[in-house]
Amino acid sequence: METFNIPATPSLMKEFLRQMGGTAVIDGGLATVLELHGADLNDPLWSAKCLLTSPHLIRSVHLDYLEAGADIIITASYQATIQGFEAKGFSREQSENLLKKSVDIALEARPSVGSYGAYLADGSEYSGCYGEAMTVNALKEFHRRRVQVLAEAGPDIIAFETVPNKIEAQAFAELLEEEHIKIPAWLTFNSKDGVNVVSGDSLLQCASIAESCKQVVAVGINCTPPRFIHDLILAIKKVTTKPIVIYPNSGERYDADRKEWVENTGVSDEDFVSYVNKWCEIGASLVGGCCRTTPNTIKAIYRALSDRSPAAPGQK
Ligand SMILES: C[S+](C)CC[C@H](N)C(=O)O
Ligand SMILES: N[C@@H](CCS)C(=O)O
Numbered sequence: 036m037e038t039f040n041i042p043a044t045p046s047l048m049k050e051f052l053r054q055m056g057g058t059a060v061i062d063g064g065l066a067t068v069l070e071l072h073g074a075d076l077n078d079p080l081w082s083a084k085c086l087l088t089s090p091h092l093i094r095s096v097h098l099d100y101l102e103a104g105a106d107i108i109i110t111a112s113y114q115a116t117i118q119g120f121e122a123k124g125f126s127r128e129q130s131e132n133l134l135k136k137s138v139d140i141a142l143e144a145r146p147s148v149g150s151y152g153a154y155l156a157d158g159s160e161y162s163g164c165y166g167e168a169m170t171v172n173a174l175k176e177f178h179r180r181r182v183q184v185l186a187e188a189g190p191d192i193i194a195f196e197t198v199p200n201k202i203e204a205q206a207f208a209e210l211l212e213e214e215h216i217k218i219p220a221w222l223t224f225n226s227k228d229g230v231n232v233v234s235g236d237s238l239l240q241c242a243s244i245a246e247s248c249k250q251v252v253a254v255g256i257n258c259t260p261p262r263f264i265h266d267l268i269l270a271i272k273k274v275t276t277k278p279i280v281i282y283p284n285s286g287e288r289y290d291a292d293r294k295e296w297v298e299n300t301g302v303s304d305e306d307f308v309s310y311v312n313k314w315c316e317i318g319a320s321l322v323g324g325c326c327r328t329t330p331n332t333i334k335a336i337y338r339a340l341s342d343r344s345p346a347a348p349g350q351k
């Protein structure tokens with residue numbers, strides 16, 4: 036079982052970034068592009084449904100992102116949970132194999148571990164409200180086997196993403212240590228006000244939990260409107276020495292009942308690509324897109340960063 040040997044040292048990501056010339060490009064929305072290709076994700080498994088119905092499509096979206104200039108691609112496991120597959124009638128073993136399949140499809144990819152809120156499939160990753168009764172221990176038990184299976188599949192890094200509250204950050208950090216996970220990880224939070232994480236918990240406290248966990252090699256923000264990113268980077272910078280990872284969404288709002296994104300009627304987010312260099316100047320070193328971004332977004336980010344000197348991405 037012990038087949039991986041990448042030491043999860045804090046310097047690992049820094050060394051990778053040095054090799055990349057200082058900045059790395061992450062891919063964009065996976066579910067978004069699966070939908071653009073006709074996948075129906077109105078399902079409790081959301082994008083993980085495609086692990087059952089259209090693995091070829093997942094593979095082709097990963098390839099599109101690599102071609103667009105992404106140095107890092109993220110697997111289709113955001114909403115893939117053993118509990119979610121079992122609810123569809125799969126056995127435990129079949130469910131674990133489906134999780135593993137997400138990594139196999141994007142070999143060398145960064146497995147996505149969405150929050151408990153993602154599994155609930157009611158959009159609660161955008162509120163972080165799990166009820167008074169939820170505890171760090173219950174969250175650890177929910178995620179434990181999932182994290183073990185994904186780590187055993189041998190990815191380069193595990194992306195804990197769209198983390199909405201402090202107890203889930205704590206649960207992930209403790210799981211990485213208790214299970215002696217040797218795969219490095221990043222933890223990215225989401226925000227709807229540019230100050231705190233979506234639950235209202237302090238971003239500084241959440242980022243500090245990530246900072247104290249030795250397996251965590253980067254900390255940041257994902258699936259958050261671009262207009263908040265600048266201030267969030269400045270806040271995170273105060274509490275971390277680790278590389279900062281940023282992959283915003285388009286700024287639209289998610290309607291969890293209809294499982295659809297709706298355009299904002301209020302302030303609109305302009306194309307965020309023009310801000311990417313500024314975000315890197317103030318501290319971000321891994322940049323990509325989340326929901327509602329596409330390979331075109333990533334191409335534009337790649338181009339914007341390539342114009343920077345001397346720290347061009349990827350040196351491709
Ligand atoms: C990142 S959100 C758009 C994922 C989907 C959500 N958990 C749902 O099931 O509706
Ligand atoms: N990684 C997921 C979304 C996380 S919010 C995806 O791109 O579909």
Ligand SMILES: [Zn+2]
Nearest residue numbers: 258284325326
């Ligand atoms: Zn997203």
